[in-house]
Amino acid sequence: MINRPPVAIYREDQWFSGWIYAGLAAIAALAVGVVAWHVDPATPFLGWPGWRELPLAAALCLSLPPMLVVGLLRMTTEVLPTDLRIWFGLLPTYRHVVPLCEIRSVEPVRYRPLADCGGWGIHRCRNGERVFSARGDRAVRITLHDGSTVLIGSQRPEELARALDQAVRNLI
Incomplete structure (x- = not known):
């Protein structure tokens, strides 16, 4: 005999309000923009080529997880x-x-x-x-x-x- 889960009498899925997602996207865009504005592509960051992308990568890594969590929430x-x-x-x-x-x-x-x-x-x-x-x-x-x-x-x-x-x- 197969043990089936009980059938729901009522079910409701609610997403958070759109302004929460818009606020998180604005914060992420601001973080990336500030980092991109201060990075000079003509000169290596911290004396090593490749380090110049580090702040941009950090901004993305710090802003994307909250956006994904709330976006999927x-x-x-x-x-x-x-x-x-x-x-x-x-x-x-x-x-x-x-x-x-x-x-x-x-x-x-x-x-x-x-x-x-x-x-x-x-x-x-x-x-x-x-x-x-x-x-x-x-x-x-x-x-x-x-x-x-x-x-x-x-x-x-x-x-x-x-x-x-x-x-x-x-x-x-």
């Missing part, structure tokens, strides 16, 4: 019959799992990512609430049986809340 939210899973990255670099049996209530909400939580990504707000978000100001607030709360950013919070509520009721 997305937030995926899945509701399965037994748990809620959130992960970041095409190849998951961070995972968080909430068993559905621990969920007491769910509600779609609006929040202020910058003012309340310091931005998007993985955060803990001033009130202690865990936040997982990639873009926008809409989310689902999940209250757990221990009284803690988790805020899951979503572009479709009403649909996510319905899927979670239905999955939790099906466990009972």
Whole structure:
């Protein structure tokens, strides 16, 4: 018998906002531009031909990895019959799992990512609430049986809340 993974009841993939990618590209272009501006191709750098390319290579090596990481970064939210899973990255670099049996209530909400939580990504707000978000100001607030709360950013919070509520009721 083949052991198949459970089928997702709900799935949402969110990419970070375009201005984040544009900002990283601008920083990389600035780093490369500054290095290229200061390199004089007529004279060897540090007295050895070939060293002149070193600052340019360093600028590229330091700016490309963050661009690739963020460029490939997305937030995926899945509701399965037994748990809620959130992960970041095409190849998951961070995972968080909430068993559905621990969920007491769910509600779609609006929040202020910058003012309340310091931005998007993985955060803990001033009130202690865990936040997982990639873009926008809409989310689902999940209250757990221990009284803690988790805020899951979503572009479709009403649909996510319905899927979670239905999955939790099906466990009972």
